[in-house]
Amino acid sequence: MNGDPSLPTYPTPGEALRLDRVTKSYGPRRVLDEVSFALGRGERVALMGPSGAGKSTLLNCIGGIDRPDSGDISVAGQSLSRLDGDGLSRLRRRAVTTVFQFFHLLPTLTAAENVAFPLQLLGVDRADRERRVAELLAAVRVDHRADAWPDELSGGEMQRVAIARALAPGPDLVLADEPTGNLDSATGDAILELLARLGDELGFALLLVTHSRHAAGICSRSLHLRDGRLCEGPFEA
Amino acid sequence: MNGSPAEARWLVLLLRQTTWRHWRRRLGSTLLLVGILAHGVGVFLSIRLASRAAVSGFSLFTESLTGESDFLIRPVSGDSLPEMSAREVRQRLGALPVAILPVVEATAVEVAQTLDAAEPGPLRLLGADLVALRNAAGDSVPEVSGDVGLGRDDQAFVSPDLASRHGLSAGSVFDLSINERRVSLRVAGVLRNDPLRPAVPPHLLLMDLPGLQQLVGRPEKLSRLEIRVADGIDAERWRREARRILTSAASDQGWRVETPEDRREAVAKMSRAFRLNLTVLSTLALLVGVYLIFQALEAAVVRRRSEMAILRSLGVGAGTIRRLWLLESTVLGILGGGLGVWIGWAAAQVTVGGVARTVNSLYHDTATRSAALHPTEAIFGLGFGILASLAAGWLPARDAAETPPAQMLRSGSRARGLAWLARPGWGVVVGLVAFAISWLPPWRNGAGDGLPVAGYASAFLWLAALSMMAGLLFRPLSRWLVGMGDRYSSLVVAGSQLRRPTGRHRLAVAGLVAATGMSAGMGVLVHSFEGTLTGWIGQMLRADLYVAPAAANQAGAGSVLPAAVWRSLAADSDVAGVDTIRRLPVEYGGRTIRLAGSDYHEDAARVMQMRWIEAPEPGRTPQALRAVADGADPPAWINEAMSRRFGLGRGDAITVPTPAGEKTLSILGVYADYSDEGGTVLTKLDRVTEWFGDDGVSNLAAYLKPGVNAEVVRARWQVALPAASIRENARLRADALRVFRETFAVTYSLEAIGVAVAVIGLGLALASLLVERRDELATLKSIGFTRGQIASAAAVEGAVLAAMGLVAGLILSLVLGDLLIRVINRQSFGWTLDYRVPVGLFIGLSLITLLTSATVSAWVGARSARLKGDRSE
Structure with missing residues (x-):
């Protein structure tokens, strides 16, 4: 597990993610077909495509939850194919974090504790942890709800807390899986604005999975996945 | 990473921030869980402590005055x-x-x-x-x-x-x-x-x-x-x-x-089989606890599945999750075990009286009035509680560890259960092995005590075999249900679930098989025992009044009715005749047995009617006991315990020591005797009187003249002999059956607990199944299925599972009853019992189990129908 209990720092510019000819099949069906692309540090990229195009599989492979059949994935210069189960767990603890459509806050932890939890896993001491949690909750503007339980929060508040939790370990890469899909449009806009702002401030790379061209608007470019193949192009509003 | 300080820190963190908070939020459930385990450990330990106290209560009374002799x-x-x-x-x-x-x-x-x-x-x-x-x-x-x-x-x-x-x-x-x-x-x-x-x-x-x-x-x-x-x-x-x-x-x-130590060991050996059987019975209480804790932890895993998935997404490894759940089980074990030790000690103060009474009447003197809590027993109880809790938590821990990270989690993720339960064919093989080993002889220690080790192993294997074979019923029952679906859509839904049963379905059925099998199996034993004993008592007790010294119900008491006393009773003008018996301890084969002498009358109505295991040859009973040619070995009958313990039978000779020298007796028959398991050799009273130079008797049975009121005579005799035990025939029969029922009272409560556990376990399993099926429930609701229909589908599913468990459980009970009677009881106590099926109990058990299972299932279904199908709803 983590051997460095110091407070994580946000990454410096460089390459956050590289996929090289990643292929994945389920039975006879090829879900990802030689997908290659890279994300620079601090870059925001939208991943779009119809249902069943392979977006979730790609995200799972990048997060180290699923393994590609062939090809290689590197996060912050580290090849995932060389990591075992524990290594991948370590990766998810620090380098790659995820913001989910359905928030997935731990129900027994308050908002602040949810944000602090990844830092506790990393062994960050209490004072640093509390400082970082306070900063993050303030940054996502739910510091007034720090002691609330998840079931006392609105959908927008839950997603803000989830974003703060994802940012707590100072990741190189944040995977956002339809983060506004379960929110009304006004709240969704606020969440997108928040992700963009924090991305600019903290410098993490963001891979945003979305069906919405509007949501993709916060990204500098978009990738289109269709039948497991990738086609890259400038975003068209 | 495993076992590292950081890992330990994580576990503490997770225990504090997740497990502990869940416990606090569901405090009632947590306390119930601890209580269930404590009850199991408590019952188990109380029986152990009481048995230990009863045995260690034997002491030479001089020891308290002089210390131990050499x-x-x-x-x-x-x-x-x-x-x-x-x-x-x-x-x-x-x-x-x-x-x-x-x-x-x-x-x-x-x-x-x-x-x-x-x-x-x-x-x-x-x-x-x-x-x-x-x-x-x-x-x-x-x-x-x-x-x-x-x-x-x-x-x-x-x-x-x-x-x-x-x-x-x-x-x-x-x-x-x-x-x-x-x-x-x-x-x-x-x-x-x-x-x-x-x-x-x-x-x-x-x-x-x-x-x-x-x-x-x-x-x-x-x-x-x-x-x-x-x-x-x-x-x-x-x-x-x-x-x-x-x-x-x-x-x-x-x-x-x-040495005094030899003596203590010898008396401990006497009651070893009795204590072993008590321990096995009390272990059932613990098994019941394990089953309920298992179901409750499984339900908790299902409830907290999404939390596990999030933890996995945040980088907590599968091994850590598994160890977290095992740690939770351990903590429950410590709490439940600790409380159980206390309960066990307190309960032992109550049970020690009953155990000591049985030990006193069947085996040896014990002066025990209370049971001390020995540190080793406390540690044993606590350790057993922790082990039981870990055993219950092992499968849920594995299920929890197999939870995929949130990105992969489907709300319908299901536990695998136990793979071997899905192989009904293997059940047949295991059943055959169980049948074969039930014929193995008992394991014997140096003193000739038979312990039915193979019998217990066979019972365990039968339990596994029928749990597996019950799976054979899934297909025909689901087909039948789906076939009925033209009229009732709930039946289609219920049937479709059973068509492809999950591991949880199989585990629920296995739990029901075990609970109903053990409850009804115990019922077969008790019913058979009671039937046999009632017949035996009716056959043996035919006199009007029975007289014994007050302390005669103590196995170690050498109390007798002196000759002057019993002869004066025999000479009473209201008495037509008396039967007397004298029992004396003698050493045989390294153990203390009883040599008994009895007097038989020629009056046909008073000829002793034995229940024979090996009947004497025609014409040699009982007159042969009187008419023996000079110089021939005196004849004797031996009881069944004597026959089994020492491998003796009709036609054998037995040599016993007496103060008049060693006497060889010729065995004419083997009789059933449900009042002694140490072994008795019965011969003529005049021989025993002559050999031992003592004409007192242990008991006297008096036959009164026609028209004489037995109660009037009893009252008159009681005034003359205030401390003697004088009972009328009906009273003695009633007392004997009362003692029997008191002895088996624990089994009646086990039967009730067995049914309750089966139903609660089914309810918990069904609740877990329905939580796992949230998506399906949401779909059903979206296509217009009502809450009532969901409840009725759950009720049908639960009732069918209960019926499967019941069918296999009742078959198991017949097999267990046979094992208990044919193997375990005979090998432990040397008693042959008639096999009797308690039909009334079977019908009652079936109705109660089916009705309560359907009700609990419908309730669980109705509650589950209120669940959101998904968070997106």
């Missing part, structure tokens, strides 16, 4: 040694520095108002040479002063307990009945407890040796000799020498030389 010399036959044995021992040991303490033990019954009638336990009278005793014992024996006349038969020292309970002090007078004779004793003083020796037994009275001999009418007779080697650097050599001399003289003298 050797005991007891008679190999009968219950007394001639007093001259002490001189013989002294002469043989020559100049060896040993002290010899002659001891007489007897029982008496309280009859006076001064002693508490609420505690009718017999008093123990110990007669010893008080001067020698004081020399050996020191200050715990009061100074024998001039006014306490040596050899007087009206003075006794009393135990501190007796003194304080009855307010006795030096000079007090109290009345006792000894050998049906009323006597008054004066308290000479109160014995003192010595912290370095066992506590003075609460019902002990100490008298001077000749005084007690006189009082019990056995002058120049001793119960035993205690030998104590002097301390010193050569003590070990003297001890070896004394043992060598005494052992070499033993066979000539009719002595048995043993």
Whole structure:
């Protein structure tokens, strides 16, 4: 597990993610077909495509939850194919974090504790942890709800807390899986604005999975996945 | 990473921030879980502590006064040694520095108002040479002063307990009945407890040796000799020498030389099978707890599945999740086990009375009144609780660890269950193995005790086999349900779930098979036992009145009705005739058995009607016991326990020691006897009287003349013999059955618990299944399925699972009943029972299980129908 209990720092510019000819099949069906692309540090990229195009599989492979059949994935210069189960767990603890459509806050932890939890896993001491949690909750503007339980929060508040939790370990890469899909449009806009702002401030790379061209608007470019193949192009509003 | 300090830190963190908070939020459920485990450990431990206390309660009453002797010399036959044995021992040991303490033990019954009638336990009278005793014992024996006349038969020292309970002090007078004779004793003083020796037994009275001999009418007779080697650097050599001399003289003298430890071991062995069976029964309570905790932890895993998935997404490894759940089980085990140890100790204070009563009546004397909590037993109970909790938590921990990270989690993720349960074909193989091993002989220890190890293994394998084979019912039942679906859509939904059963379905059925199988199996045993016993009692008890010394229901009591007493009863003008029996302990094959003598009448109505295991040949019963040609071996019958323990049968000869020398008896038949499991050899009373030189009898059965009112005679006799036990036929039968029902009371509660556990377990399993099926429920609701329909589908699913478990469970109960009767009971106690199926119990059990299962399932279904299908809803 983590051997460095110091407070994580946000990454410096460089390459956050590289996929090289990643292929994945389920039975006879090829879900990802030689997908290659890279994300620079601090870059925001939208991943779009119809249902069943392979977006979730790609995200799972990048997060180290699923393994590609062939090809290689590197996060912050580290090849995932060389990591075992524990290594991948370590990766998810620090380098790659995820913001989910359905928030997935731990129900027994308050908002602040949810944000602090990844830092506790990393062994960050209490004072640093509390400082970082306070900063993050303030940054996502739910510091007034720090002691609330998840079931006392609105959908927008839950997603803000989830974003703060994802940012707590100072990741190189944040995977956002339809983060506004379960929110009304006004709240969704606020969440997108928040992700963009924090991305600019903290410098993490963001891979945003979305069906919405509007949501993709916060990204500098978009990738289109269709039948497991990738086609890259400038975003068209 | 495993086992690293960081891993430990994580586990503490997760335990504190997730597990602990879940416990707090569902405090009622958590406390219930701890309570269930504590109950299991408590029942288990209380039986162990009570058994241990009952066995360790055997002590030589002199130990509390003198400390432990080096050797005991007891008679190999009968219950007394001639007093001259002490001189013989002294002469043989020559100049060896040993002290010899002659001891007489007897029982008496309280009859006076001064002693508490609420505690009718017999008093123990110990007669010893008080001067020698004081020399050996020191200050715990009061100074024998001039006014306490040596050899007087009206003075006794009393135990501190007796003194304080009855307010006795030096000079007090109290009345006792000894050998049906009323006597008054004066308290000479109160014995003192010595912290370095066992506590003075609460019902002990100490008298001077000749005084007690006189009082019990056995002058120049001793119960035993205690030998104590002097301390010193050569003590070990003297001890070896004394043992060598005494052992070499033993066979000539009719002595048995043993150490107190030998004696304690021997009495512990007597009741080993009884205690083993109690332990196995009490283990069932713990298994019940394990099953419920397992189901509850499984339900918790399902409830917290999304939390596990999030933790996985945040980088918590599968191993850590598994260890977290095992840690949770351990903590539950510690809490439940700790509470269980306390409950067990408290419950043991209640159960010890019952266990001690059984040990007293069947095996040996025990003075136990309370059960101490030994540290080793406490640690054992706690450890057993933790192990049980870990066993219950193992499968849920594995399921939790297999939870994928949130990105992969489907709300319908299901537990695998136990793979072997999905192989009904293997169940047949396991059943065949179980059947085969049930025919193995018992495992025997050095003393010839049979322990039915193969019987228990067979029972366990049958449980596994039928749990597996129950799976064969899924397909036909689901087809039938789906086929009925034209009219009832709920049946289609229920049937479709059973068409492809999950591991949880199979586990729920296995739980039901186990619970109903054990409950109904116990019912088969009890019903068979009761039926057999009722028939046996009806056959054996045909006289009008039964008379016994009050302490006769004590296995170790040598109380008898003196000849003058029983002959006067026999000569009563209302009596047509009497049957008498005398039982005496003799050593045979390294164990103490009973040699009994009985008198049989020619009157056809009074011919003893035995229930035969091996009947005597025609024409040789029972007249053959009387008409024996001169010079031939006296004939005898032996009981079934004797036959099984020593492998004896009709046509064999048996040689037993008696004070008149060894006697060889010819065995004519083997009879059933449900009142003794140590072994009895029954022959003619006049022979026993002649061999032992004692014409007292242990019991008397009186047949009254026609028209005589038995109650009037009983009342008249009771006035003359206030301390004797005199019961009418109906009362004795009722008492015998009452004792039987009290003995088996624990099994009735186990039956009730078994059904409750089966239904609660099913409810928990179904709740977990429905939580796992949230998406399906949402879909059902979206297509117009009502909450009522979901509830009825769940009710049908639960009722069908219950029916499957019930069918296999009842089959299992028939098999377990057969094992308990044919193998376990016979090998443990040597008793043959008729096999009887409790049809009423089976019907009642089935109805209750099906109805409550359907109700609980419908309730769970109705609650689950309120669940959101998904968070997106």
